[in-house]
Amino acid sequence: MEKEFIFPDLGEGITEGELIKWLVSTGDYVNEDQEIAEIETDKALVSIPSAFSGKIKKLCYEENQTVKVGTALLIYETDETSQTEDTKSDSLKETENTQSNREKDPIINKKKPQTEQSIQNTTHLLPLATPATRKLARELGVDLHSIKGSGKDGRIIDDDIQKAANKTEISSEELTEGLGSKTKPSPSEKASPYEAIPLKGIRRKIAESMQASHQEMVMVTHMDEARVDKLLEIRKEKAELAKSRGIKLTLLPFILKACSIALQDHPYLNASLQEESIFLKKYYHFGFAVDTDAGLMVPVIRDVNKKSIFKLAKELTELSARARERKIDLEELQNHTFSITNIGSLGGIFFTPIIHHPDSAILGIGRTQQKPIVDQNKKIVPAYMLPLALTFDHRIADGATAARFVNQVISYLEDPDLLLLEEGEN
Amino acid sequence: MMTEKVLQKLQVKSLSILNEHGEVDSSSTIQLSEEILKKMYAKMLLTREFDQRCINLQRQGRMGTYAAAYGQEAIHVGSTTAMQTQDWLVPSFREQGALLSRGVNPELLFLFFMGCEKGNEIPKELHTLPYCVPCATQITHGVGIAMAAQYKKENLAVVTFFGDGASSEGDFHEGLNFASVYQAPCVFICQNNQWAISTPLKQQMHSPTIAQKALAYGIEGERIDGNDVLAVFIATKRALKKAYEGGGPTLLEMLSYRLGPHTTSDDPSRYREEKELHLWKQKDPILRFEKYLLNKGVLSEEEKKVFQEKISEDLKKHALEAEKICQALKNQDICEFTFKK
Amino acid sequence: MVVGDLSESTEVAILGGGPGGFVAAIRLAQLGKDVTVISKDPLPGGTCLQRGCIPSKALIEAAKHFASIPQLSEMGIHTKELKIDFSETQKWKEKKVKQLSEGILQLFKQYKINFIHAEGKFLSTKEIEIHSTQGLSKLNFEHAVIATGSQAKELPSFPFDKKKxxxxxxxxxxxxxxxxxxxxxxxxxxxxxxxxxxxxxxxxxxxxxxxxxxxxxxxxxxxxxxxxxxxxxxxxxxxxxxxxxxxxxxxxxxxxxxxxxxxxxxxxxxxxxxxGRTPVTQGLGLENIALKTDARGFLKINPHCQTEKKNIYAIGDVAGGMMLAHKAFAEAKIAAAHICGQAAAWDQQVPAVIFTDPEIAYVGLSETEAKAKGFEVITGMFPFAALGRAQTMDKTEGVIKSIAEKNTQRILGIQMIGPQVSDLISEATLAIEMGARLEDLELTIHPHPTLSEAVGESIESALGIPIHRYQRKKTSLTS
Known part of the structure; x- marks a missing residue:
């Protein structure tokens, strides 16, 4: 029998709560009063005990989602209908098989009406599937009883499980897409031609944020190069000193610093457009892109203009480490005004970064490499060139603004002494 | 010339018998039959299990807001065991242990918390008032009953419960003042669980004890180890005896700790330290009494298990029964039980 | 870990070193967990290895050999004096038991599993008190597995005196x-x-x-x-x-x-x-973790072998069901996988084997059970007497019976009595797990001359076409 657990009003007049953690998963068998989830309301963080015993058929919400009071939190398959009488003698039971002790498990003893007569009886047994297929079903959270196998007599094969799993995951998309002449895999195909990964967690956040930027903004990318021979020398000189303070010195903190100063002269690149107003921000919080196992994360360094190069270097290291370990607080990802993304460590020269919503610009950094250039004396000399790609929102700023800003950044990077002279708040 | 004299030297006593290791103070001469000891234990277990059941029911959306007595079971059971049938119990809103101990059917309590007025229909002969949720108002009700008994020359006393927060309310002053003026047969039990919702005791009063507030009214005040069911029992017994004999009211400050949240709508982890909680968990009233009984040989591990199982099962049944009644009475009962026809 | 330290910790604590306990330990170690096994016996192996399956099989084997000697005369083998020194038999048996338990201990070492000879008692759902000859200590754990097994049930009117x-x-x-x-x-x-x-x-x-x-x-x-x-x-x-x-x-x-x-x-x-046997739960401190046993003393588990306390699992005899070592093995693997976050749950058939002479083995449903569940069945039966290999072994007693659903021909159960059927049952178990039809087994080649041919023949008999036996068309032996 199917039963819904309705999320109750946990306080006095609470209308919703945030699902912090599931303590159970689909397919689990839970007992009455066993704790199933942790939910935080305006008033308290509480554990929810199950109201009845049964196998979990579906978890209706994901972690971190908001649960509305009065909606189903999860759906059970309870054992209320499948109570079997106990007529066997004691010694018989003892030698009898384990199934009797586990009769609660609906996998083994389930009476569900089937349309075809021939397979009706087999519902007393395991579903017609091999052990490996049954395992796949457990892993993908597919209830073997809920699907009809495509094989003879309803035999369930891996493909059936995959399809059932994909279906539950993409059904909502299918609804919203509607129009699409979607090519569905024909049922005769043996192996699934694609793997459907549900869009959730960080991936979902990235997708939403990127889409917001792309839909709202008019993005243009301006590209240039900075000759960083001098900067590299300074870095080399000061590497020991930095090391003694436990700091790994890279070019990035210099670039951060250069941008923070240049932005003060170009406020439209440290801005956002919201509700018909351009907000020019008087603070300089920079997001910087970190590649983590879970996907792109953009921790934020606050008040870049007020911090020393060393301090910036240190924070960069710490924040990116915590981002990779997923130990970062939500607050540390919010409230940015400008961003920097550095693809250089992986290779690549110029690219077109997408602005971190709702900022007005992002600076992309490519790989520094030695190139032949023509110097002031019209001689071809080798030089270390740092590629810069600034994407800006053309609604807020113009090409000239971007070019001037990048020029200023380049001037700082090429002549780091200027950084010293210019430092300080306007 | 200025004349200064000491008019009165006042003192506040304290009492404890059973320490947290379950050892009884050798100077105590407590004599209770094994049967009574066992009953007290079972009632304490019942209180705790009742709380747990209610919390689960609330979390499952089957019950309204609930205030658990987790950690305060000894106060409820010790004091009510000392009472006689003719005495009146005037509870606040956290005294399920006291009500159950007086013989109120768990089903009624479940009904009350499920929002069914029928839950307040406590049999008259139990001399127990229904819950009183507004803070401290029941103190004056209790004094009123005591004064009425005095007037009618009935040989009984009233035990009224309230918390540390309530001792900062006006009703507390009015109640104690009247009771002391008229020497009403009343025992005031203050459950000092050290938290008035999220306000700690220290931010609520400057006096180091609540017991000393009695001195201002010229009555006796005593601080009792509220996690020691034997001390609670003895202290209440003495105060009742005094009341029967015309000795007037007594204020008993039962020092304990609220191990759980204020109610199911509260999250104490937001305002109090885990350390403090841990410290008080060591002083759990049930654990120490259990150790005492096991050592004394009054209780065996098996019996304990049987108690627990039986209580848990019974409560589950009562709760289901109450749910059924609730369903059947849906919305009809407000008028039914509130107005006299 | 050192016993006697104030408090140690482990990722998974296992109570009991029997078939449930040691298999869980090894599997958990393979999955990267830090495991501690607490065993009342000085060596791992439990009832199965120390005083059950293994010693009894050793004695059964010796006894069978002894009894078969006079029968060998028909093959022309004659012995003058037939004699058994039972104390030597016992010594040989002890040697085998010791060898096997030391083997497990060796595996523990290789997998870096901590093995403690001590009694363990739950203090909470996070802590076990360890009582050994070296004193008391505490062990913190994230997960625990109760695999304390069972002991022989005593009849009140016939108390064990260990002599008579x-x-x-x-x-x-x-x-x-x-x-x-x-x-x-x-x-x-x-x-x-x-x-x-x-x-x-x-x-x-x-x-x-x-x-x-x-x-x-x-x-x-x-x-x-x-x-x-x-x-x-x-x-x-x-x-x-x-x-x-x-x-x-x-x-x-x-x-x-x-x-x-x-x-x-x-x-x-x-x-x-x-x-029969009763589960061992005394002294485990179940009261401290509020874990209750059922009326017969068994711990209740869900299909993941979890008890009501989510981080505590129970496997093997103590969890009830068929009290067989291989059931404990299977549960141990499920519990271990589930602890490691894998989607493991019980959904298997347990084959039963009884080492009598001749041996008995069965899996799935008997014909009686299948009919009681409402199946329309067909059955087939094949006697070992009709099998070349059985004749040459001079072990001709016994049959194999196959039970299948009539419409789908899905195999529901196979029952066997005869020589070495304890080994033959695995093919039947696989067939049932795979949801095999009669034809799947009929079309599988069984090598000749072996006892396994009897499985194939019994399947053919259910299909009405056994080779080494005359069977009238469309009439199966039993219907």
Whole structure:
């Protein structure tokens, strides 16, 4: 029998709560009063005990989602209908098989009406599937009883499980897409031609944020190069000193610093457009892109203009480490005004970064490499060139603004002494 | 010339018998039959299990807001065991242990918390008032009953419960003042669980004890180890005896700790330290009494298990029964039980 | 870890080093967990290895060899003097047991599993108190697995005295072959031990309260077995209740009540009480973690082998069900995988094997059970007597019976009695797990000449087409 657990009003007049953690998963068998989830309301963080015993058929919400009071939190398959009488003698039971002790498990003893007569009886047994297929079903959270196998007599094969799993995951998309002449895999195909990964967690956040930027903004990318021979020398000189303070010195903190100063002269690149107003921000919080196992994360360094190069270097290291370990607080990802993304460590020269919503610009950094250039004396000399790609929102700023800003950044990077002279708040 | 004299030297006593290791103070001469000891234990277990059941029911959306007595079971059971049938119990809103101990059917309590007025229909002969949720108002009700008994020359006393927060309310002053003026047969039990919702005791009063507030009214005040069911029992017994004999009211400050949240709508982890909680968990009233009984040989591990199982099962049944009644009475009962026809 | 330290911690604590405990330990270690096994026995292996499956199989093997020697004369093999030194047999058995337990200990070392010879008691759902000869210590854990097994059930009117009234544990270590032995209980333990001493020349009596033994076996197979018992000097009294006993010199005199309420005395040298096994949960501190057992003392588990406390699992005998080592193995693997976050749950068939002579094995449903569940069935049966290999081994007693659903031909169960069927049952188990149809097995080549051919032939018999046996069209043997 199917039963819904309705999320109750946990306080006095609470209308919703945030699902912090599931303590159970689909397919689990839970007992009455066993704790199933942790939910935080305006008033308290509480554990929810199950109201009845049964196998979990579906978890209706994901972690971190908001649960509305009065909606189903999860759906059970309870054992209320499948109570079997106990007529066997004691010694018989003892030698009898384990199934009797586990009769609660609906996998083994389930009476569900089937349309075809021939397979009706087999519902007393395991579903017609091999052990490996049954395992796949457990892993993908597919209830073997809920699907009809495509094989003879309803035999369930891996493909059936995959399809059932994909279906539950993409059904909502299918609804919203509607129009699409979607090519569905024909049922005769043996192996699934694609793997459907549900869009959730960080991936979902990235997708939403990127889409917001792309839909709202008019993005243009301006590209240039900075000759960083001098900067590299300074870095080399000061590497020991930095090391003694436990700091790994890279070019990035210099670039951060250069941008923070240049932005003060170009406020439209440290801005956002919201509700018909351009907000020019008087603070300089920079997001910087970190590649983590879970996907792109953009921790934020606050008040870049007020911090020393060393301090910036240190924070960069710490924040990116915590981002990779997923130990970062939500607050540390919010409230940015400008961003920097550095693809250089992986290779690549110029690219077109997408602005971190709702900022007005992002600076992309490519790989520094030695190139032949023509110097002031019209001689071809080798030089270390740092590629810069600034994407800006053309609604807020113009090409000239971007070019001037990048020029200023380049001037700082090429002549780091200027950084010293210019430092300080306007 | 200025004349200064000491008019009165006042003192506040304290009492404890059973320490947290379950050892009884050798100077105590407590004599209770094994049967009574066992009953007290079972009632304490019942209180705790009742709380747990209610919390689960609330979390499952089957019950309204609930205030658990987790950690305060000894106060409820010790004091009510000392009472006689003719005495009146005037509870606040956290005294399920006291009500159950007086013989109120768990089903009624479940009904009350499920929002069914029928839950307040406590049999008259139990001399127990229904819950009183507004803070401290029941103190004056209790004094009123005591004064009425005095007037009618009935040989009984009233035990009224309230918390540390309530001792900062006006009703507390009015109640104690009247009771002391008229020497009403009343025992005031203050459950000092050290938290008035999220306000700690220290931010609520400057006096180091609540017991000393009695001195201002010229009555006796005593601080009792509220996690020691034997001390609670003895202290209440003495105060009742005094009341029967015309000795007037007594204020008993039962020092304990609220191990759980204020109610199911509260999250104490937001305002109090885990350390403090841990410290008080060591002083759990049930654990120490259990150790005492096991050592004394009054209780065996098996019996304990049987108690627990039986209580848990019974409560589950009562709760289901109450749910059924609730369903059947849906919305009809407000008028039914509130107005006299 | 060092016992005696104030508090140690481990990722998974396992109580019990038997088939459940040691398999869980190894699997968990393979999955990268830090594991501590707390065992009351000084060596791992549990009842199965120390005083159950393994020692009994050693004695059964020795006894079978001994009994077969006179039968060899037909093959032209003659021996002059037939003699058995049972104390030597016991020594050989002990050696095998020791070798195997040390093998497990060695595996523990290789997998870096901590093994502690001590008693463990739960203090909370996070802490175990360890009581060993070196004193008390505490062990913190994230997950725990209770695998404390079972012990022989005692009958109040026949308390074990370890001299005359024995449990299976003691009888497997006796030094002298008794002249007569009475066994209360016709379950698999009673039957296996009856077989050992029957072969060694002891006069064996089995007393069973119920009207029949081996209830999961279809009656054709049961009858074959009962015939064999008789041949082996073993008498079986069903519907017979043991009332009391008294000692009479060196003998034990048993008072029995028969089906017709009449009473009768039975005298024998030794009495074995084998009426089942009870789970071991005493002293585990279950009360401290608020874990309750069911009416028969077993721990309740869900299909993931989890108890009501989410981080505590129970496996093997203590969790009830079929009390067989391989059931414990399977549960151990499920618990281990589930602890490591894998989607593991119980959904398997447990094959039963009984090491009598001839052996008995079955898996899935019997014909009786299948019909009771409403299946329309077809069955096939094949006798070992018709099989070349069985003839050349001179082991011709027994049959294999296959039960399938008529419409789909899906195999529902296979039952066997005969030589080495304990090995043959695995093919049947695989067939059922794979949801095989009769044809799947019929089209699988069985090598010749082997005993496994009997499986194929019994399947063919269900299809009405066995090769080594004449079968009239469309009539299966039993319907």
């Amino acid at each position: 009234i024995l449990s299976s544990r003691e009888i497997l270590s006796i030094e002298k072959i008794p002249q007569s032995l009475t066994i209360i209980g016709g379950g698999y333990i009673g039957l296996e031990i009856a077989g050992v001493f029957g072969h060694l020349g002891t006069e064996v009596h089995i007393i069973e309260v119920l009207p029949d033994i081996l209830p999961s076996l279809d009656k054709e197979l049961r009858q074959i077995f009962l015939r064999q018992l008789k041949k082996q000097n073993i008498s079986l009294q069903v519907s017979c209740k043991p009332l009391s006993y008294q000692m009479k010199q060196e003998k034990i005199l048993l008072r029995l009540q028969l089906n017709d309420q009449s009473e009768q005395d039975l005298e024998s040298e030794l009495l074995l009480v084998a009426v």
